[in-house]
Amino acid sequence: MTACYKHKNLQSAQTFARRLLELAPPGQAATLARQIQQVAERNPRDEIQLDYDQYNSFVVCGISYTPIYRGSPSVQCPYCRAHFKPEFQGNLCTICDISQIGGTGTGMMVMP
Template identity: 30%
Template sequence: MSYVTGTDKHQINFDPKANADDVKLCAGSFTAIGPNDKYVSCPYCGSVYLPSFKGKLCDTCQLAEIGANTLGILLRQI
């Protein structure tokens, strides 16, 4: 009888010696986005994605369209 071990492990390809400010990871494909590469982001949670994910629902928050232009939320005191 063989057992399968459950895991949420993902193989991520990035340079561990890179400057932390330059490291961006696509939330959809778990691939590195270079410091000079184009990317799109979720207007709600700020997750970054490769341009091929533009127009899809954000995997992180499940609330907003990736790459959509929004005005944001304006909070005022009552």
């Protein structure tokens, strides 16, 4: 919310503020969210276009840090189960640095 506000993405900041207020945050956070909502209501526009859809759940790609929305193709690391975009298949996982993205394997198993 504050990052969007600082970068003059007021419409996005207003969306995040509304969602924060639905969670009933403590006093100072609620006050800040209400202030951002008031400012954004006067000028609801975004300076920078974000690749974000608030109505569709997503996971974040471990290399490009961009959203992978539900229903979009993705590949996983067989060890840590991190998600990646298909173009990174075959690379070394940047999360665990152990496994090949999109490879096959059983993952981490605990043996008694």
